[in-house]
Amino acid sequence: MQKRVFIIHGWGGYPEEGCFPWLKKELEQRGFTVFNPAMPEPLNPKIDVWVSFLRKQVGIPDKDTILFGHSIGAQTILRYLESLNENEKIGGAVFLAGWVHLTDEAIETDEDSKIAKPWLEIPLNWDKIKSHSEKFVGIFSDNDSLVPIADSELFKNKLGAKIIIENKKGHFSGSDGIKESPSALETVLEIVREDK
Numbered sequence: 473m474q475k476r477v478f479i480i481h482g483w484g485g486y487p488e489e490g491c492f493p494w495l496k497k498e499l500e501q502r503g504f505t506v507f508n509p510a511m512p513e514p515l516n517p518k519i520d521v522w523v524s525f526l527r528k529q530v531g532i533p534d535k536d537t538i539l540f541g542h543s544i545g546a547q548t549i550l551r552y553l554e555s556l557n558e559n560e561k562i563g564g565a566v567f568l569a570g571w572v573h574l575t576d577e578a579i580e581t582d583e584d585s586k587i588a589k590p591w592l593e594i595p596l597n598w599d600k601i602k603s604h605s606e607k608f609v610g611i612f613s614d615n616d617s618l619v620p621i622a623d624s625e626l627f628k629n630k631l632g633a634k635i636i637i638e639n640k641k642g643h644f645s646g647s648d649g650i651k652e653s654p655s656a657l658e659t660v661l662e663i664v665r666e667d668k
Contacts (some may be wrong), residue, residue, distance in 0.1 A: 473536045475538065475563070476525070477505070477660060478506075478539050478540065479507070479545075480488075480548055481510075481537065482545050483517050483587070486515075486516055489646040490645050490651065491644065493655040504526060507529055511525060514529075514587065518590075519551055520545065526549070527552060533604075534561070538562065538563045538664070540566045542569060542645075543569050543571065543618070543643065546568065547572070554597050554601050561605060564606075565609075566608075566610075570619075570623070574588060574619065577618060594646060600628035601631065602632070608631040609634045609663070610624055610635050611635075611653075611655055612636070613638045613640065614638070614639055616644075636655050638655060639667075
């Protein structure tokens, strides 16, 4: 069965940003089918719009489906998993600079505050999310100015996620000079290896 990976970019992101093109190419070279869609209205991400868009992209989720999300893309994956039926399962999910809280620095304007509010305030049903996969990994940076490092503990405690803390990678964005992410690639490959 063909393994499918969906790369979900973040707020203000786009498919060609940062390490996404590199990751897509590396995975395709290893026989994966990779989808790296442009999310709707990236400058004004809305939960229902992004989750239903992801649902359409994925179609029928299965054990050969791996979801990879950066920043708000990671939260989109969490909320997508929360919306699945009881018997729907995926192979695994990788969260790059995923967050549930944001630092003060992340919110620069009233507009930012308005956009972020539902993502920050609508609670997540962690148990429900966890029931749809056995494999979660969170990759964080020790100098991410947007995501509090304490969020890594949340992913670990709520999902049993494996946590990787990288040194000085910022928010893992193109603007941080991140063009490749060996740990992201290795994590996806590890999820698949454990399946065998």
